[in-house]
Amino acid sequence: MKLSQNQxxxxxxxVDIWQNTVSxxxxxxxxxxxxxxxxxxxxxxxxxxxxxxxxxxHFAKHNIKIWLVYESTPAKMxxxxxQQSYPFIFIADPENKLYQLYSVERSTGKVLKSIFNGIxxxxxxxxxxxxxxxxxxxxxxxxPAEFLIDEKGRLQIVHYGTxxxxxxxxxxxx
Numbered sequence: 001m002k003l004s005q006n007q008x009x010x011x012x013x014x015v016d017i018w019q020n021t022v023s024x025x026x027x028x029x030x031x032x033x034x035x036x037x038x039x040x041x042x043x044x045x046x047x048x049x050x051x052x053x054x055x056x057x058h059f060a061k062h063n064i065k066i067w068l069v070y071e072s073t074p075a076k077m078x079x080x081x082x083q084q085s086y087p088f089i090f091i092a093d094p095e096n097k098l099y100q101l102y103s104v105e106r107s108t109g110k111v112l113k114s115i116f117n118g119i120x121x122x123x124x125x126x127x128x129x130x131x132x133x134x135x136x137x138x139x140x141x142x143x144p145a146e147f148l149i150d151e152k153g154r155l156q157i158v159h160y161g162t163x164x165x166x167x168x169x170x171x172x173x174x
Contacts, residue, residue, distance in 0.1 A: 002103045005158050009034075009149045010101045017077040017090045022067065024153070031064040031156070032149040033173055036104045039138030040072040040080035043126030044119065044165045048144075049086070050129050055170050056087050062174045064148070069093050071138030080134050094138070104145045105160060111141050114163040122165045148173055 003010070009032075013023045024032065037045040052059075052066060059066055066088040070077055074092040081090065093099060146168050148157035159168045 002160055003147070003155055003158050005155055007155055009147065009153050009155050011153070012098060012101060014091055014093075014098065017074045017081070017092050020089075022089055022091060024149070027065065027149075028153060029151050031062065031151060032067055032147075033059070033064050034067045034069070034102075034147045034149060035167075036069045036099060036102060036142075036145045037071075038140075038142045038144070038164070039070055039136050040076045041134040041136030042138070043123045043130070045070075045126070045144075046129050047122050047126030048167055049088075050126075051170065052088070053086060058170065059173070060087075063151075064173060065089065067091060069098050071096065071099070071142060073137060076134070076137050084131075099142070102145060102147065103160075105143045106139055106141045107143050108141050110143050110161070110163050114165060117163045117165060119163070119165050 009024060011025045013021065016022050049068065068088055069091045071094055072092055073094050077090055077092045091098065143164065144161040144167060146159045147155055150156040157168065157172065
């Protein structure tokens with residue numbers, strides 16, 4: 001069942017790709033932008049990460065921590081991130097435990113809908129941003145989902161994408 005605004009965010013404890021503990025329960029007092037991406041080789045996801053990186057000052061100003069979840073393995077994520085430093089937390093979830101906890105959808109129909117919503121242009125832009133070609137290792141039909149969790153652990157914004165590349169406008173994340 002999809003999550004809804006104002007409900008408590010499902011709590012989880014995991015590790016990031018560098019084996020640092022990540023606990024939603026211990027983040028009270030900070031806002032968390034929790035985004036479920038597809039995989040490290042997804043050029044549309046790569047474009048989104050670069051958009052977020054360009055707005056890092058916006059997130060710091062609004063006391064928002066960025067947590068990005070990928071279906072990729074930790075090894076694939078390290079390959080993806082090897083050449084650059086990011087002010088974000090990257091979580092590898094190849095077993096889809098967090099995806100299930102947050103009811104992230106897979107939909108071939110929504111993938112097809114992406115063709116009519118600018119996916120090809122976004123994919124081309126995102127592909128150009130890779131330093132090295134990265135192969136995809138997740139599901140090709142995972143649809144993005146994004147959540148802004150407030151300082152008290154409640155879902156302030158819930159966004160389940162209608163197609164690949166359907167992301168929240170960054171200006172809404174405050």
